[in-house]
Amino acid sequence: MSPPRTDLAELEVGELEGALDAQEVERFHARQIYRWIYKRGVTEVDRMTDLSRTLREAIKAEFVLSTPRVVADDRSVDGTRKFALELADLRRIEAVFIPDTPSMTFCISTQVGCAMACGFCLTGKMGLVRNLTAGEIAGQVRVLAAATGMLDHPFHIVLMGMGEPLHNYDSTMKALRILHSERGLAVSPRRVTLSTVGIIPGLERLAREPLMPNLAISLHATTDAQRTALVPPNRKYPLADILEVCRRFPLKTRRRITFEYVLLDEVNDTPEDARRLGRLLNGIKSKVNLIPLNPAPGIPYDRPSDERVDRFAQILADRHITVSVRKSRGRDIRAACGQLIVEGGTKASAAQQMALLMP
Ligand code: SF4
Numbered sequence: 001m002s003p004p005r006t007d008l009a010e011l012e013v014g015e016l017e018g019a020l021d022a023q024e025v026e027r028f029h030a031r032q033i034y035r036w037i038y039k040r041g042v043t044e045v046d047r048m049t050d051l052s053r054t055l056r057e058a059i060k061a062e063f064v065l066s067t068p069r070v071v072a073d074d075r076s077v078d079g080t081r082k083f084a085l086e087l088a089d090l091r092r093i094e095a096v097f098i099p100d101t102p103s104m105t106f107c108i109s110t111q112v113g114c115a116m117a118c119g120f121c122l123t124g125k126m127g128l129v130r131n132l133t134a135g136e137i138a139g140q141v142r143v144l145a146a147a148t149g150m151l152d153h154p155f156h157i158v159l160m161g162m163g164e165p166l167h168n169y170d171s172t173m174k175a176l177r178i179l180h181s182e183r184g185l186a187v188s189p190r191r192v193t194l195s196t197v198g199i200i201p202g203l204e205r206l207a208r209e210p211l212m213p214n215l216a217i218s219l220h221a222t223t224d225a226q227r228t229a230l231v232p233p234n235r236k237y238p239l240a241d242i243l244e245v246c247r248r249f250p251l252k253t254r255r256r257i258t259f260e261y262v263l264l265d266e267v268n269d270t271p272e273d274a275r276r277l278g279r280l281l282n283g284i285k286s287k288v289n290l291i292p293l294n295p296a297p298g299i300p301y302d303r304p305s306d307e308r309v310d311r312f313a314q315i316l317a318d319r320h321i322t323v324s325v326r327k328s329r330g331r332d333i334r335a336a337c338g339q340l341i342v343e344g345g346t347k348a349s350a351a352q353q354m355a356l357l358m359p
Pocket residue numbers: 114115116117118121122123124125161162163164197351352353
């Protein structure tokens with residue numbers, strides 16, 4: 001049996017140069033191949049027409065190019081587009097394009113399912129099916145950029161789809177390096193936001209990364225008892241420890257950590273919660289993004305009234321904390337936060353945390 005072919009989608013440009021070298025192909029072709037894949041959105045080697053036919057045949061003999069396949073593209077009246085993508089093993093994930101937020105944003109997944117089991121999230125209910133590879137994470141961006149005509153335009157990426165990025169650390173960071181390459185999409189880390197429940201070993205590794213995205217912590221509660229009920233990893237990584245890591249986190253100039261807080265009616269949305277949140281964030285360069293829950297079947301919580309949301313936001317603002325309330329987008333196509341469900345895959349799934357977190 002012949003050995004499996006190397007997947008071009010999984011290679012950083014330096015790795016591709018090395019792989020071509022090993023096949024006695026000139027290294028500079030790596031830059032051409034990268035340009036075709038990432039700048040022009042090409043998914044077949046045969047379409048890389050500035051490579052000779054002989055070279056294309058040689059590349060096809062040694063390499064494949066895996067690309068997530070669009071199996072659904074639902075459009076909201078507000079311009080949001082929800083894509084269902086099928087992977088090589090027929091698993092399905094979802095990724096969302098959110099226009100004008102104020103720029104263009106792709107919200108992508110890092111795992112099929114999620115092991116974190118947050119109480120307000122449908123993805124958490126399915127458990128972890130598997131990690132995505134770096135090529136599958138970066139592949140979502142090239143597919144969405146091609147489908148939305150954004151290959152030549154600046155956009156933001158939020159790692160807030162299915163999965164916990166720091167639970168799939170190596171693939172997530174490799175995907176960001178692939179996307180960062182000047183030979184490809186050249187996505188600056190300033191345009192990427194990584195959202196995590198606060199896996200402390202992952203945060204400590206992230207603090208040493210040369211290519212550091214913006215950081216968002218999914219906080220969602222102000223006491224350990226309540227947070228453990230809503231975000232079970234809190235049992236292992238309690239609030240005080242996460243906030244201590246945040247205090248020490250090496251932020252670049254003018255950057256702040258975003259704290260996301262899903263507001264659940266009469267659960268974590270009281271004035272006392274707001275005041276406690278203000279105290280917890282003391283000494284951290286932070287901003288708060290409030291996310292009124294988008295109710296979904298199977299989620300035992302309700303959305304608070306606008307009055308409750310406004311009161312919570314005002315208490316934080318009175319303490320000079322920058323606070324924003326996330327607008328819901330794409331609700332008519334179930335693309336809003338907590339409403340994504342892939343049907344017809346190997347397992348029903350949903351993505352939480354989709355939408356408008358901007359650095
Ligand atoms: S909210 Fe995020 S971390 Fe929590 S279960 Fe859902 S996908 Fe996982």
